[in-house]
Amino acid sequence: MLKLNRIHHIAIICADYSASKKFYTEILGLKIVREIYREERNSYKLDLEVGNLYQIELFSFPNPPQRPSGPEAAGLRHLAFEVDDIDEAIAHLSAHEVVCEPVRVDPTTGNRFTFFADPDGLPMELYER
Known part of the structure; x- marks a missing residue:
């Protein structure tokens, strides 16, 4: 049987990097571990710490497609x-x-x-x- 230890990280793609960075760091209070700009992808990657346990990866990409976001949507x-x-x-x-x-x-x-x-x-x- 596969042995999974824990959730390592959660990746989120945002539409407005500045607004999402402010929301996750200033409003939710998550700690920034590192921030990287990936020029080849025109994309930021912001690693965030949650209570010293889990990490959220916040990504920005140009024009990401929309997806259903309601709690009852598939996914x-x-x-x-x-x-x-x-x-x-x-x-x-x-x-x-x-x-x-x-x-x-x-x-x-x-x-x-x-x-x-x-x-x-x-x-x-x-x-x-």
């Missing part, structure tokens, strides 16, 4: 971030004009969660532990 459903206090996290996002859906309760765990979107409309979740 990756959403990217979830664990938080200690969902109300505090929502207040922080709201202060930066990021709209969150009403908080729901996971019927299996009893934990609270909400959804919001990144600048490209990619679905994101806050999940309170």
Whole structure:
């Protein structure tokens, strides 16, 4: 059987690199590990750290095609971030004009969660532990 250790990274292609870089670093507070401009691809690659565990790779490409982004569309459903206090996290996002859906309760765990979107409309979740 294949032995997978953990998720190594998540790659996201953005339409507006400056807006997405600001969103992920200034609003979500992810730490920049490295930023590379790949001239041959006219593309940036921004490596981001999430809680010392996972890495998000943010890519820019000229004119990337659109894809369905709703949580019920085929493909990756959403990217979830664990938080200690969902109300505090929502207040922080709201202060930066990021709209969150009403908080729901996971019927299996009893934990609270909400959804919001990144600048490209990619679905994101806050999940309170």
